[in-house]
Each structure stands twice: as C-alpha cells, then as structure tokens.
Amino acid sequence: MMRFNDIKREAGFVFAHRQFKLTLLVVFLLSTAALWSGHAEMQAQQATIERLLEKDQVEREAVLSHQDSYGMVAYYAFHLTYAPPSPLAFAVVGERDVFPWKHRVRMLALEGQIYESDTDNPELAFLGRFDFAFVVSVLLPLFIILLLYDLKAKEREARRFDLLNVTARNSHAVWTSRTLVTLVPLALVTLVPFVAFAIVNGASVSSILLACIIVLGTISVWSAIVLAIGAAQRFAKYSATHLASLMLGVWLITTVIVPVTGHTVINAAVETPEGGKIVLTQREAVNGAWDKPVEETWEKFIETHPQWSDYTAYDPKRDGSFNWKWYFAFQQVGDESASELSNAYQQATIRKNQLAGYVSLLSPSLLTQRLLSNTASTNVQSMIDYENKVRAFHASLREFYYQQLFAAPEFSESSLKRLPQFTTSSQFTTTPMNTQENTNEK
Amino acid sequence: MMSNTIKTICAEQWRYWLRTKVATTVLILGSVLTLAALVVNAFHIEEAAHARENLQHEAEERFLSQPDKHPHRMVHYGHYVFRTPTPLSVIEPGVDTYTGNAIFLEGHRQNSAMFAEQRQSAGLTRFSSLTPSFLALVLAPLFIILIGYGSVSREREAGTLTLLLTQGASRWQLVLGKLVALMLASSIFLLPLLLACLYVAFSNESALVVTLFCLGYALYFLLWAVVVTACSTLFEKSSASFTVLIVIWMSACILLPRMGSSVATSVEPSIGKLEADFKVEEKLRNLGDGHDVNDPAFVKLKQELLDKYNVNSVDDLPVNFRGIVAQYSEQRQAVVINEFAESRMQEELAQARIARQFGWLSPTVALRSFSTLLAGTSIETHHRFLREAEILRMQFVQGLNKVHVEKLDYKLDMNRNSSEEAADKAVVEASNWAVLSEFSFQPEAPMARLSSAAMYCLQLLLWVGVAALLLKLAVRRLNP
Numbered sequence: 001m002m003r004f005n006d007i008k009r010e011a012g013f014v015f016a017h018r019q020f021k022l023t024l025l026v027v028f029l030l031s032t033a034a035l036w037s038g039h040a041e042m043q044a045q046q047a048t049i050e051r052l053l054e055k056d057q058v059e060r061e062a063v064l065s066h067q068d069s070y071g072m073v074a075y076y077a078f079h080l081t082y083a084p085p086s087p088l089a090f091a092v093v094g095e096r097d098v099f100p101w102k103h104r105v106r107m108l109a110l111e112g113q114i115y116e117s118d119t120d121n122p123e124l125a126f127l128g129r130f131d132f133a134f135v136v137s138v139l140l141p142l143f144i145i146l147l148l149y150d151l152k153a154k155e156r157e158a159r160r161f162d163l164l165n166v167t168a169r170n171s172h173a174v175w176t177s178r179t180l181v182t183l184v185p186l187a188l189v190t191l192v193p194f195v196a197f198a199i200v201n202g203a204s205v206s207s208i209l210l211a212c213i214i215v216l217g218t219i220s221v222w223s224a225i226v227l228a229i230g231a232a233q234r235f236a237k238y239s240a241t242h243l244a245s246l247m248l249g250v251w252l253i254t255t256v257i258v259p260v261t262g263h264t265v266i267n268a269a270v271e272t273p274e275g276g277k278i279v280l281t282q283r284e285a286v287n288g289a290w291d292k293p294v295e296e297t298w299e300k301f302i303e304t305h306p307q308w309s310d311y312t313a314y315d316p317k318r319d320g321s322f323n324w325k326w327y328f329a330f331q332q333v334g335d336e337s338a339s340e341l342s343n344a345y346q347q348a349t350i351r352k353n354q355l356a357g358y359v360s361l362l363s364p365s366l367l368t369q370r371l372l373s374n375t376a377s378t379n380v381q382s383m384i385d386y387e388n389k390v391r392a393f394h395a396s397l398r399e400f401y402y403q404q405l406f407a408a409p410e411f412s413e414s415s416l417k418r419l420p421q422f423t424t425s426s427q428f429t430t431t432p433m434n435t436q437e438n439t440n441e442k
Numbered sequence: 443m444m445s446n447t448i449k450t451i452c453a454e455q456w457r458y459w460l461r462t463k464v465a466t467t468v469l470i471l472g473s474v475l476t477l478a479a480l481v482v483n484a485f486h487i488e489e490a491a492h493a494r495e496n497l498q499h500e501a502e503e504r505f506l507s508q509p510d511k512h513p514h515r516m517v518h519y520g521h522y523v524f525r526t527p528t529p530l531s532v533i534e535p536g537v538d539t540y541t542g543n544a545i546f547l548e549g550h551r552q553n554s555a556m557f558a559e560q561r562q563s564a565g566l567t568r569f570s571s572l573t574p575s576f577l578a579l580v581l582a583p584l585f586i587i588l589i590g591y592g593s594v595s596r597e598r599e600a601g602t603l604t605l606l607l608t609q610g611a612s613r614w615q616l617v618l619g620k621l622v623a624l625m626l627a628s629s630i631f632l633l634p635l636l637l638a639c640l641y642v643a644f645s646n647e648s649a650l651v652v653t654l655f656c657l658g659y660a661l662y663f664l665l666w667a668v669v670v671t672a673c674s675t676l677f678e679k680s681s682a683s684f685t686v687l688i689v690i691w692m693s694a695c696i697l698l699p700r701m702g703s704s705v706a707t708s709v710e711p712s713i714g715k716l717e718a719d720f721k722v723e724e725k726l727r728n729l730g731d732g733h734d735v736n737d738p739a740f741v742k743l744k745q746e747l748l749d750k751y752n753v754n755s756v757d758d759l760p761v762n763f764r765g766i767v768a769q770y771s772e773q774r775q776a777v778v779i780n781e782f783a784e785s786r787m788q789e790e791l792a793q794a795r796i797a798r799q800f801g802w803l804s805p806t807v808a809l810r811s812f813s814t815l816l817a818g819t820s821i822e823t824h825h826r827f828l829r830e831a832e833i834l835r836m837q838f839v840q841g842l843n844k845v846h847v848e849k850l851d852y853k854l855d856m857n858r859n860s861s862e863e864a865a866d867k868a869v870v871e872a873s874n875w876a877v878l879s880e881f882s883f884q885p886e887a888p889m890a891r892l893s894s895a896a897m898y899c900l901q902l903l904l905w906v907g908v909a910a911l912l913l914k915l916a917v918r919r920l921n922p
C-alpha cells in the first residue's frame with residue numbers, strides 16, 4: 001500500500017534533483033511554445049479564411065456585374081471553398097500543411113482544378129512542424145526515458161538504495177510512488193498549458209478530455225516500456241546507461257523504423273495511379289470534344305443527365321452567340337472520363353491511410369500522432385472529406401447552372417442570388433426550381 | 443604519423459566495442475539502415491525520374507499531334523511540365539516529396555504544382571523518412587553517441603584511466619586514440635553514403651559539387667565524434683555524459699530544425715496563392731478581358747492599330763485583331779501575375795532563410811541547408827522550376843497568339859461561332875504547334891549552387907571550430 005507519507009517523502013527526494021526540475025521546466029516551455037506556435041498558425045489560417053471570404057464576395061460581384069449570360073457567369077465566376085481549422089487543430093497541425101484547406105473552383109471540369117494546391121512553404125513543411133502532437137509523440141518518450149532510466153541507479157550511487165528499501169514499509173511501494181511523483185508532474189507540465197490553450201480556442205470538453213487521455217496513455221505506455229526494461233531479469237547486469245541505450249533502441253525502432261518500413265511496404269503494396277495521368281486524361285477528353293461531332297458529347301452527357309435529353313438543341317437566338325451548354329456538357333464528360341482514375345487515386349490514398357492505421361499499432365508514437373489528429377480533425381480522412389465537399393459543392397454548381405443553361409430562362413441578375421454557397425456543413429442544395437435531381441454526379 | 447600509443451588506445455577501444463552487445467548492435471543496425479535507405483531511395487528516385495520523363499514526352503507528343511484547330515484553342519489546351527529529380531536526390535530528396543512535381547500550363551492562368559507525394563504517405567514519413575540524408579543527419583549522431591558516450595568516462599569509472607596515464611600516454615594521446623576509434627566507427631555509417639556519391643558523380647553531376655557534398659557529411663560526422671569524445675572526457679560519470687549528449691542530440695537534431703520552421707512561419711507570414719490570385723484579379727479587372735475585342739480597355743489599342751496601318755476598320759487590317767488583343771492582354775496579364783508570383787517566391791525564400799539561420803544554433807540545420815542546396819532539392823530549385831515553367835508558358839502561349847495574328851483571317855475568325863462549318867474554317871495548320879519547345883528541367887549551375895550554399899558551409903565550419911575548442915577544454919580538464 002502506498003501512503004501519503006511515502007509519496008511526500010519521495011516527492012522530496014525527486015524534487016531535490018536539479019536535473020528533474022530542469023527537465024520539468026524544459027518540457028513545460030516546449031509544450032507551451034509548441035501550443036503557442038500552433039495557436040498562432042490557426043489564428044492566421046482563420047484570419048486568412050475571413051479575408052478570402054470577403055474578397056471572394058467582392059470578386060464575384062465584380063465578375064457578375066458585367067456579364068449578361070449564364071454561360072459567361074459560369075465561365076468567369078470562381079467560388080471559394082475552405083476547411084476551417086477545428087478548435088483543436090492548434091495542437092495537431094497534422095495533414096493541414098500538405099493537403100490544401102482552401103480552394104477556388106468554377107464550372108469548368110473539376111478534375112483539372114481539384115489537384116491545384118495552395119499549400120504552405122514546402123521547405124518548412126519538409127523541416128517539420130513543431131506542434132503539440134510532435135512534443136507528445138516524439139519528444140515526451142525521450143524525456144520519460146531520460147527521467148526514469150536511472151531511477152534505481154541514481155539511488156545506488158547516492159548510497160541510499162538499501163536505506164530506502166529498508167526504511168520503507170514496502171520496498172515495492174517506494175519505487176511505485178517514486179515513479180508516480182516523477183510522472184505526474186511531467187504529465188501536468190505537458191497538459192496544463194494544453195488545457196489552457198484548448199479553452200482559449202473554444203474546444204469542447206469531450207475533445208479536451210479525449211486528447212488528455214491520449215497524452216496520459218502515451219505517458220503510461222512509455223513508462224511501462226521503460227520500467228519493464230529496467231526491471232527485466234535478463235538485463236539485471238546491465239549498467240543504467242546500457243539500459244537507457246536499450247530504451248532508446250525501442251524508441252528508435254517504434255518511432256522511426258516501423259513507420260518508414262511501413263511506408264515503404266504500403267507504397268509497394270497499394271497500386272496508385274500516376275496523378276499526372278488523371279489530368280492528362282481529363283484534358284484530352286475536354287479538348288478533344290471540340291473536334292468531335294457535337295452529338296457525341298450529348299450522347300455521353302445524356303447518359304448521366306437524362307433529364308436534359310430534350311433540351312440539347314442549340315438555338316443562337318435563345319442560347320446566345322456561343323453554345324455554352326455544349327461547352328459545359330463536354331467539361332462534364334471530361335470529368336467523367338477521368339473519374340475512374342480519379343476515384344482510384346483517392347481510394348489509394350484512403351487505403352494507404354487505413355494500412356498506416358494498422359502500422360501505427362506497432363508504434364506508440366505514430367498511434368499517438370494519429371489519435372490526436374483524429375481528435376483534431378486534421379487527419380488524412382478529414383482532408384479527403386474536404387476534397388469531397390468541394391466535389392459536392394461543384395456538383396451543386398453544375399446543378400444550378402444546368403438548370404439555367406438548359407431550361408434557358410431569361411437572364412436575370414436576381415436569379416444569381418440563388419447561386420449555391422459553399423458552407424462547411426456537408427450538404428449543398430440549390431434552391432429547387434423544379435424537382436429534377438441529378439444524382440449521378442460524383 | 444599517428445603515434446603507436448594512439449593506435450594502441452584506438453585498437454583497445456575497438457576490442458571493447460566488439461565485446462559489448464550495444465556497440466556492435468548499433469554498428470550493424472546503422473549500416474544496414476543506411477544501405478536499405480540508399481537502395482530504397484535510389485529505386486524510388488530512378489522510378490520517379492523515368493515516370494516523369496515519360497509523362498513529359500507524352501505531353502509534348504500530344505501537343506504536337508493535335509489536329510488543325512483554332513490557335514486560341516491550343517492556348518486553352520495547354521501543356522504539362524514535370525520536374526525530374528536531380529542526381530543527388532538519391533541521397534537528399536529534400537523538398538521533392540512536399541512540392542508537387544507537375545504543372546499545367548495554359549493561357550490566362552498560372553497554375554500551381556500538383557500531386558505532392560507526401561499526401562500519399564498518410565503521415566508515416568512526417569517525422570522520419572527512409573532517406574539517406576535523414577539517417578545521416580538525425581540517426582547517425584544518435585548512433586555515434588550510443589557507441590561513444592562512455593569511451594573515456596568508462597576508463598575513469600573503472601579506474602583504468604590513471605593506469606593509462608601513468609603508463610606514459612599523454613592526455614592528448616589518450617583522447618585522440620578514443621576519437622580516432624569513434625571516427626572509424628562513424629565512418630561505417632558514412633561509407634555507404636560516400637559510395638552512393640561516387641555513383642552519382644559518374645552520372646551527370648558536377649564532381650566539385652559531389653565532393654563538397656561528401657565533405658559536408660564527413661565534417662558533420664567528425665563534428666559529432668568530437669563532441670561525443672569531448673563530453674565523455676569532460677564528465678565524471680558515464681551516465682552524466684550520456685544524459686547530456688542525448689539532450690544535445692534532441693535539441694540539435696530534432697527540436698531546433700522544427701523550431702526554425704515554426705519561427706519562420708510566424709515571423710514572416712506569407713500570403714497564400716489564393717490570396718495573391720485575388721490581388722492579381724483585382725489589378726487585372728481594369729486591364730480588360732482578352733477574349734472580348736469590344737472591351738473598352740482595347741479601344742485605344744484598336745485606334746493605334748488603325749492609325750498604324752492607315753485603315754478605317756479592323757476588317758481591313760492585314761493582321762487578325764483578335765489575335766492582337768489576345769497577345770497584348772496576355773502580356774499585360776503576365777506582368778501582373780509574375781509580379782505577385784515573384785513576391786510570393788521571395789516570401790517563401792525569406793521564410794526558408796529564417797529557418798536556415800537556425801544553423802547557427804544547430805549543425806543539423808546547417809548541414810540540411812548545405813546538402814539540399816547542393817543537391818538542388820531546396821526551395822530555390824523548386825522556384826527555378828516554377829520560373830522555367832512560366833517562361834515556357836509565355837513562350838508557347840504567345841507563340842500561338844502570334845500564329846493567331848498572322849495566320850488566321852479575321853473575318854473567318856469572327857464568324858467561327860455561326861455554324862459548325864464556319865468553325866471548321868477558322869483553324870490553322872497543325873504544323874504551327876511546333877512553337878512549343880522541349881522542356882527538360884535542370885537544377886542551377888554547379889557554381890550557383892555552391893555560392894548559395896557557402897554560408898551554410900560557414901555555419902558548419904563554425905560548429906567544427908566550437909567542437910574542437912570543446913575538445914581542447916576537455917583535454918585540459920582531464921584528470922584521472
């Protein structure tokens with residue numbers, strides 16, 4: 001049994017070490033610095049989104065103001081889409097610096113636009129992000145090793161080892177309480193700044209709790225690894241630093257070797273279409289359409305949009321001097337020609353992510369990183385969800401404009417008020433004019 | 443040359459390492475990893491190079507094999523360029539997986555690079571990567587520490603230090619013997635790297651660049667061997683030397699590079715491409731739409747042309763007025779686009795330079811900058827790719843516009859939307875598509891890369907100096 005007095009005595013011993021207090025201070029500073037930099041980054045992203053929204057409005061109004069046909073509007077008007085950072089994104093930048101979180105699309109073929117990316121400075125992304133998740137998943141295990149590897153050796157050197165074992169009511173309890181008084185302050189200096197920043201950022205209580213549990217889990221797992229190695233009979237004859245080398249070996253294998261090996265294996269195992277092929281295919285289809293008979297485009301278009309089969313005839317009086325509906329129809333057909341490749345590309349990304357999930361079961365660091373980025377919605381899946389939201393939004397734009405181009409009502413600026421707006425919720429619906437739905441769009 | 447005493451001490455140290463499991467395990471693990479990384483990465487780069495070269499040829503062939511059509515349609519048909527990896531990316535892939543490596547070039551727009559490989563890695567390679575440079579920069583120092591942290595302090599703890607010194611070895615001889623032993627051990631990690639460099643040197647990279655590249659890594663390994671030996675000499679106990687070295691490693695190899703990246707982001711915020719696009723559009727809105735000859739912005743241009751050829755209407759001009767408008771507005775637009783593109787690149791460069799200043803705080807950052815710059819896998823080379831792509835874009839777009847001006851009749855052109863037959867007449871011959879020139883990306887000339895890497899070489903040398911001083915101090919304070 002541990003008693004409060006034991007703990008108090010151990011705390012006295014542990015805190016008497018300057019090295020321990022220094023480590024706590026360093027971890028506290030690192031945690032705070034990482035949180036602050038993530039916080040500043042997310043504030044900046046939020047501000048960017050707000051500025052973009054404003055400019056998007058101004059720009060589109062400027063474009064709309066001097067157009068007089070739906071075709072021209074559809075051709076020239078861009079629409080902003082974005083994925084705002086979640087309240088916890090400040091702690092885990094995650095995939096937000098390699099996947100785009102802002103995008104502008106227009107009515108042209110989407111496959112030619114969706115892979116455009118406005119990501120951050122690649123050299124900085126390459127150097128890596130110093131965020132809270134990094135501190136927890138990579139650095140914290142190292143600090144735990146540094147704090148615990150010579151738990152017993154230190155006392156032996158100070159010639160207190162036997163004294164401690166003899167004077168304590170239960171020799172086991174001494175080491176348990178010593179481990180606790182080492183780890184609890186460590187957890188506190190890591191988590192207290194996190195909770196403070198999380199509250200400032202308005203994260204939900206459940207997500208904060210979840211993140212804290214993940215961090216505590218990481219600390220427990222690594223402490224267990226370190227203590228198990230330290231207590232193993234096999235290594236009883238090893239010096240403290242030899243033990244520490246072993247612990248670092250475990251860190252190295254799980255944090256570095258497992259992920260990179262996993263990456264190499266997954267890359268070899270999952271067939272991924274060459275990205276360049278998607279855009280080349282799409283471009284050939286779109287540009288080839290100009291040289292093909294118009295009927296060929298209509299045939300393919302009507303397959304997926306049977307509701308417009310009676311509206312394909314071009315009448316310059318009604319449709320304006322340029323056959324816009326044919327133009328946008330072959331954009332659609334172009335997308336469809338590349339959709340198989342494009343789907344396969346996305347599926348490969350998802351599959352690789354899934355497999356990476358299994359790999360992470362072998363690597364506590366990777367697991368921590370992934371769990372935290374799941375909590376903060378900065379994981380691969382969230383970024384793919386965003387991409388699909390852009391696709392859905394583009395589909396709703398098409399639905400809106402097809403309505404205008406095919407049913408060909410008189411052009412009126414007021415009807416443009418019903419233009420679909422991108423929202424961060426997943427549903428996009430144009431204000432229905434009639435009940436025709438098109439469900440075949442990807 | 444090396445005195446016998448030093449040799450004996452060095453040999454003795456090796457005998458000790460070969461006896462202990464930790465040292466041999468680390469040595470084997472390190473060399474196996476480096477070899478694996480080299481092989482895997484070499485295959486990967488080779489494959490990527492082939493794939494991108496093929497796509498490049500395919501894109502060129504497709505462009506050239508387009509049938510007769512309206513020249514402006516070719517402007518929108520566009521072209522793709524792919525960045526092929528540089529020879530040294532076998533060892534230092536740098537930003538290659540973080541930037542896209544394909545750009546779509548078309549009229550009126552400047553697109554960004556697409557398909558960054560990093561997105562396909564599901565976060566597995568965010569902290570570490572199986573690249574020779576990561577192993578050399580981050581893991582090799584750890585291995586050197588694990589092997590060498592106790593080299594001198596162990597002798598002290600065992601009481602053999604006094605023995606050695608009283609038997610006639612000087613303090614310098616003792617420490618140098620340990621250092622040479624550790625350098626030999628670390629060269630086991632360096633050797634595969636040097637062999638790979640030799641291979642690269644025989645492909646198509648400047649020998650000077652490859653030599654300096656190797657030298658940079660050799661200095662870095664030497665530096666760590668010196669630091670480790672110095673710490674082992676300075677501290678009374680092996681455990682203290684171990685702890686201090688691990689802390690140094692954590693800060694230099696893991697923490698500071700990332701700190702640099704985060705500090706750079708907050709000190710020098712960069713507006714993204716989207717935001718720059720908005721500014722471009724705002725500026726362009728007043729410049730006129732190149733598709734519409736009746737746009738008020740072109741009235742002046744029209745008048746000047748009519749005056750020049752002394753005719754009354756655009757129909758009588760000997761050139762195609764639509765083509766002239768397209769040419770003129772493309773040029774004006776490109777000026778604005780590139781003004782913003784250039785300032786964006788300058789921002790990114792400024793950020794990268796701030797992050798690289800952390801090389802004064804960490805030798806790892808110094809070597810990282812040095813090796814990416816020499817290998818042509820830094821942000822500079824990526825920017826070079828963007829600039830060359832832009833030059834090519836303007837070249838073929840304006841080339842097509844020139845064809846539009848000179849080879850397409852204005853009346854046929856204006857009539858093109860009236861019927862399919864009329865559209866079929868408003869075309870030029872496919873032979874005109876030869877305005878597109880071949881694209882084959884090359885990094886900066888060796889001298890240019892060397893001069894931009896010079897500063898980081900200085901950082902590295904400074905670190906070697908600091909380490910040497912540390913060693914001197916350690917030797918002076920060495921007492922049994």
